[in-house]
Amino acid sequence: MxxxxxxxxxxxxxxxxxxxxxxxxxxxxxxxxxxxIMEDPNAPGTRNNPHTLGTTVRDGGWEVTINEVDLSADHRVLEANMFNSPAPEGHVYVLVNATLKYVGKSSEGDSTFWSTINFVTHDGVTVTESDHHAVAPDALNSLTTLYTGGKVTGNVVFAVPKENLTQGTIVVQPDLWSKKFFYKVS
Structure with a gap:
């Protein structure tokens, strides 16, 4: 450092x-x-005590809600785009539906580009949407600028190992400087 x-x-x-x-x-x-600055590892929204689906978290100028998680989305992902290939062997496509809402006060708004949503496997490995490229059906627009009250809803796709799939979590970081919030997958 x-x-x-x-x-x-x-x-x-x-x-x-x-x-x-x-x-x-x-x-x-x-x-x-x-x-x-240590946080209680069992506080709501941590990996040990993840939020339930539908919970809205707020940090900085953003509110994020994980609306739904589809743990067996292979068919939906393959239908979404003719160029999507099957998930790698031993993996399954997972769709995460999320809503990002800008509640900040900047007259210039803020970009959804800095918001991240990832899948964390049961053994602590982070899976990002760029680990295996596929086009999600009704994809979340992560390249737009929102102004106060503006929101986007859509899906993020991950190719996740099938093993212990339901023991994973979704991790959300509303913007570059925000803390991370964890959600149950079901």
Whole structure:
């Protein structure tokens, strides 16, 4: 970790009033800034205690809702686009339907580009939509700018290992600087 980053992070923590002896120890021991301020691992929305489908989370200028998860979406994905290939052997297509709503106040709006939705397997491996390219039916528009009150709803597709599929979670990060929120898959 660079000295410049540490200085900026320590100053930010000091101004925000969160510079405690634990934070100082984390910085001096080389830990990352994000691990310096610990969160209860069993709090609602964490990987140990994921939200149920339909729960809306809010962080920064965004609200995100995971509406539905289809754990056996092979047929829907293959029908969505003639160029979609079957999921790799031992995998299945999973569709995640989500709504992103901009609730920030910027007159210039904000881009959905910075919002991420991923699948985390039971053994802790993150699966992204770019791991295996397929076009989702009614795909989520992740390249638009929304203004206060604007929202988009659509699907994100993942090729996920079949093993222990129902023990996985969905992880959402509303924007680049947001915390992560976890959801049950069913």
């Amino acid at each position: 660079s000295r410049k980053f540490l200085t900026v992070a320590m100053a930010t923590a000091l101004v925000a009033g969160s510079f405690t002896p634990a934070v100082a120890h984390a910085f001096s021991s080389g830990s990352s800034a994000s691990s310096a």
